[in-house]
Amino acid sequence: xxxxxxxxxxxxxxxxxxxxxxxxxxxxxxxxxxxxxxxxxxxxxxxxxxxxxxxxxxxxxxxxxxxxxxxxxxxxxxxxxxxxxxxxxxxxxxxxxxxxxxxxxxxxxxxxxxxxxxxxxxxxxxxxxxxxxxxxxxxxxxxxxxxxxxxxxxxxxxxxxxxxxxxxxxxxxxxxxxxxxxxxxxxxxxxxxxxxxxxxxxxxxxxxxxxxxxxxxxxxxxxxxxxxxxxxxxxxxxxxxxxxxxxxxxxxxxxxxxxxxxxxxxxxxxxxxxxxxxxxxxxxxxxxxxxxxxxxxxxxxxxxxxxxxxxxxxxxxxxxxxxxxxx
Amino acid sequence: xxxxxxxxxxxxxxxxxxxxxxxxxxxxxxxxxxxxxxxxxxxxxxxxxxxxxxxxxxxxxxxxxxxxxxxxxxxxxxxxxxxxxxxxxxxxxxxxxxxxxxxxxxxxxxxxxxxxxxxxxxxxxxxxxxxxxxxxxxxxxxxxxxxxxxxxxxxxxxxxxxxxxxxxxxxxxxxxxxxxxxxxxxxxxxxxxxxxxxxxxxxxxxxxxxxxxxxxxxxxxxxxxxxxxxxxxxxxxxxxxxxxxxxxxxxxxxxxxxxxxxxxxxxxxxxxxxxxxxxxxxxxxxxxxxxxxxxxxxxxxxxxxxxxxxxxxxxxxxxxxxxxxxx
Numbered sequence: 001x002x003x004x005x006x007x008x009x010x011x012x013x014x015x016x017x018x019x020x021x022x023x024x025x026x027x028x029x030x031x032x033x034x035x036x037x038x039x040x041x042x043x044x045x046x047x048x049x050x051x052x053x054x055x056x057x058x059x060x061x062x063x064x065x066x067x068x069x070x071x072x073x074x075x076x077x078x079x080x081x082x083x084x085x086x087x088x089x090x091x092x093x094x095x096x097x098x099x100x101x102x103x104x105x106x107x108x109x110x111x112x113x114x115x116x117x118x119x120x121x122x123x124x125x126x127x128x129x130x131x132x133x134x135x136x137x138x139x140x141x142x143x144x145x146x147x148x149x150x151x152x153x154x155x156x157x158x159x160x161x162x163x164x165x166x167x168x169x170x171x172x173x174x175x176x177x178x179x180x181x182x183x184x185x186x187x188x189x190x191x192x193x194x195x196x197x198x199x200x201x202x203x204x205x206x207x208x209x210x211x212x213x214x215x216x217x218x219x220x221x222x223x224x225x226x227x228x229x230x231x232x233x234x235x236x237x238x239x240x241x242x243x244x245x246x247x248x249x250x251x252x253x254x255x256x257x258x259x260x261x262x263x264x265x266x267x268x269x270x271x272x273x274x275x276x277x278x279x280x281x282x283x284x285x286x287x288x289x290x291x292x293x294x295x296x297x298x299x300x301x302x303x304x305x306x307x308x309x310x311x312x313x314x315x316x317x318x319x320x321x322x323x324x325x326x327x
Numbered sequence: 328x329x330x331x332x333x334x335x336x337x338x339x340x341x342x343x344x345x346x347x348x349x350x351x352x353x354x355x356x357x358x359x360x361x362x363x364x365x366x367x368x369x370x371x372x373x374x375x376x377x378x379x380x381x382x383x384x385x386x387x388x389x390x391x392x393x394x395x396x397x398x399x400x401x402x403x404x405x406x407x408x409x410x411x412x413x414x415x416x417x418x419x420x421x422x423x424x425x426x427x428x429x430x431x432x433x434x435x436x437x438x439x440x441x442x443x444x445x446x447x448x449x450x451x452x453x454x455x456x457x458x459x460x461x462x463x464x465x466x467x468x469x470x471x472x473x474x475x476x477x478x479x480x481x482x483x484x485x486x487x488x489x490x491x492x493x494x495x496x497x498x499x500x501x502x503x504x505x506x507x508x509x510x511x512x513x514x515x516x517x518x519x520x521x522x523x524x525x526x527x528x529x530x531x532x533x534x535x536x537x538x539x540x541x542x543x544x545x546x547x548x549x550x551x552x553x554x555x556x557x558x559x560x561x562x563x564x565x566x567x568x569x570x571x572x573x574x575x576x577x578x579x580x581x582x583x584x585x586x587x588x589x590x591x592x593x594x595x596x597x598x599x600x601x602x603x604x605x606x607x608x609x610x611x612x613x614x615x616x617x618x619x620x621x622x623x624x625x626x627x628x629x630x631x632x633x634x635x636x637x638x639x640x641x642x643x644x645x646x647x648x649x650x651x652x653x654x
Contacts, residue, residue, distance in 0.1 A: 090494070131570060141462075141470050145489070145571050152490040156483050162472070163479040167417070243458060244472050 001025070002033040004072035006058065006104070007079030009038035011183060012124070015227045016076060021047050026074070027235030035072060038079065058100035064107035068119075071111065074234055075121045077104060083128060084190055086150035097153035105164045112169055121161070122233045123174040125246055127219055127291045129155040137295040140248065147289050158246040165238075165245050173233040173241065175304075178221040178251030179290075181259075182317040191286045195220070198256070199263055199314055202271035203326060211280035214257040217292040221251045221306065222313040224320070229304055240302060250306035252313070253293035262310035266318070267326055328352070329360040331394060333385065333431070334405030336365035338510060339451070342554045343403060348374050353401070354562030362399060365406065385427035391434035395446075398438065401561055402448045404431060410455060411517055413477035424480035432491045439496055448488065449560045450501040452573055454546055454618045456482040464622040467575065474616050485573040492565075492572050500560040500568065502631075505548040505578030508586075509644040518613045522547070525583070526590055526641055529598035530653060538607035541584040544619040548578045548633065549640040551647070556631055567629060577633035579640070580620035589637035593645070594653055 003020060007013045017036060025031050034051045036042040041055040056063045058079050068075075079100065080086075086093025101123070111117050128151035129144040144155040154176075161172040183196040187208075194211055195218060201208035221229070229249045238245070254262075264272045296304075307313050318324060330347060334340045344363060348371075352358050361378045363369040368382040383390045385406050395402075406427065407413075413420025428450070438444050455478035456471040471482040481503075488499040510523040514535075521538055522545060528535035548556070556576045565572070581589075591599045623631075634640050645651060 135468075143468050143470050144486075146486070147493070147570055149490055149494070152486050155486050159471075159473070159479050159482050159486075163476055166474070167476070243474055 001029045001031050001074060002035070002070065002072040003031050003074040003076070004035045004037070004067060004070075005076045005078065006037055006067070007077065008036035008042040008053075009040050010078060011185070011223065012177075012180065012226055012230070013038065013042065013076075013078050015223050016078070016230055017042070017044065019227050019231060021049060023231075024049065026231055035067070035070065037067065058103065059095040061103045061106075064100075064103040065110065068104070068107040068111045071117055071119075073119055075104075075119050076124075076230060076234070077101065077121060078124045080124070080154075081150070082190065083148055083150040086153060087148055090149060093149045093153055097150065098156055101157045102160060105160055105170060109164070109169045118168065118171055120234055120238075121170045121172045122230055123157060123161050123172060123246075124230070125154045125158050125174045125176045126151065127176050127178060127248065127294075129158065129176060130291050132289045134291055137293045138248065138291055139295045140298040162243060162245045166243050171238055172245045173236060173238060174246030175229045175233050176246065176248045177226055177229065178219045178249060180223055180226050181220050181313060182321075183223070184317070184321045191283050192290075194283070195256075195259070198275050199259060200317070202263060202274040203267055203314070203318065203322065205274070207274045207276055209278045210256065210275050211278055211283040212256060212287055213279075213284070214260070215255055216284075216287060217253060217255045218287070219251045219253055219291050219294055220310075220313070221249065222316055224316050225251075225305070225307045232304055236302060247299040247302070247304070248294050248296045250296040250299050250304050251294065252307050252310060254310055259310055262314055266311055266314045328356045328358050328401060329362070329397065329399040330358050330401040330403070331362045331364070331397075331399035332403045332405065333364055333394070334403075334407065334451075335363035335369040335380075336367050337405060338512070338550065339504075339507065339553055339557070340365065340369065340403075340405050342550050343405070343557055344369070344371065346554050346558060348376060350558075351376065353558055362394070362397065364394065385430065386422040388430045388433075391427075391430040392437065395431070395434040395438045398444055398446075400446055402431075402446050403451075403557060403561070404428065404448060405451045407451070407481075408477070409517070410475055410477040413480060414475055417476060420476045420480055424477065425483055428484045429487060432487055432497060436491070436496045445495065445498055447561055447565075448497045448499045449557055450484060450488050450499060450573075451557070452481045452485050452501045452503045453478065454503050454505060454575065454621075456485065456503060457618050459616045461618060464620045465575065465618055466622045467625045489570060489572045493570050498565055499572045500563060500565060501573030502556045502560050503573065503575045504553055504556065505546045505576060507550055507553050508547050508640060509648075510550070511644070511648045518610050521610070522583075522586070525602050526586060527644070529590060529601040530594055530641070530645065530649065532601070534601045534603055536605045537583065537602050538605060538610040539583060539614055540606075540611070541587070542582055543611075543614060544580060544582045545614070546578045546580055546618050546621055547637075547640070548576065549643055551643050552578075552632070552634045559631055563629060574626040574629070574631070575621050575623045577623040577626050577631050578621065579634050579637060581637055586637055589641055593638055593641045
């Protein structure tokens, strides 16, 4: 099987690539060819599977046509301009997140018009498709009412994926990822960054800033769980989905206080002491508009699995990112 | 005030135009200029208000730019490729219903970048944004899960309207119209056509065909109520809408049996005897996927008003279309 990962240089894209190479296949079928693309050329380690990497610009309609011309049976579409950037640069957000997705679907349609072709397309959506006010837990039939252009573009991508799938052009599955913690790497300027950094920095002996009240509740998954959602979506029997191809992935609902309690259990009070409270009203106001909890019944029924606990999320980070050692 | 009606040659567009000309203004402001456009040049009667009519193709990005260059303060965007055609012609549906709407929003954005400009934009959406399975009554927080490309394009239009409104580019209101009965004119091939024809034809002594069981339930409004929704949307205080600019209009939920009972009360058993049952499984299957009832609480709270009864819908048709006389 030929698999294509669009957005392979991002954090989830790299972990997904590693997982695909590690497994050597997916759903009982071997991967004999892997194409990895992103706006910068993805870096890869040595592998027995032939890998082609390429820097591409998805906002050029010719890009999708070129990628799809090789007829990959499995496509992961993870590429996106992130929330903050899509809000700051209106045109760029719509160009990449909406037009880019549409070009991809249209390229598949054009290819399928030449000879039968209907790839599995796994699309990463986001809980940003939802906007306050929310019920206490967001169910599978709650309206998508985004409060950002990014969320709007993802919600439109979901509608297109559903329609192109209903038409038999593509075999789509959309997964609304929870906020991924612990993101490896350096602190970034994303409003959600602190959810990771209050764990990541103390684990290596560094100070971290907490800009919101400890009772702030949000919806999380580990990088490992996120990759698991995508590989499961790649092999799922989509007949079970009917016309509603997009799912809220099961996450963990936790407060900042619960995150910190887990950190204390795993890494002790010395780690917790490195968290410095520095209330930031702007961040607190943004975060207040975000989902806090879901009733992800559909995804659970379809075999998607959440992280077991926040302790497990932290331990998994120590294992994969810190070589098993606490700083 | 300069008002622009896009899609002015359609049934609702013509009735809206007549209403605007009759009122001479809207929300306490006079209309001193009216621009009417459609894919064919709209016909108009004499009027004291200066009217410009034009045949335009909304799938050409230059069209929207030209229309918006005159800076109309109020824009009604009713233009659409209808459900059946959007399903039959994939490209045309997306080109007019999605791209056309986006070109309009982008033209407003470009115009507002030159000098402050933020028109009220009333967008006709549709109950086709919803798809089965439904709850018994569809509430204001139910997900949009369309089962047609038309419904998909309308749902995307809603998301765009919300985002461009949130950004302050436009002051949008989207109205999900119920199925309009009694549509004046000749029977057409729309799957929903029988809902009108089983009333319209018998009222003038002609036979009509009923292709579905009498217990079939659906969601209706009169042409007059539909126009009322649009004029109310044009003057509504949009601060009340928050970020959710699109509303399910209040309609009447009725079964075919209830339609027929109203016909009997208004026009007697002779009219009812003209309805011939001719079950059509294809039509029945399509109709089974359509909404049956709504809890349109938000719109009701905002002052939108449904028709009083099916009897009133029929009487209003006799008054406006048949000069008050039964055939």
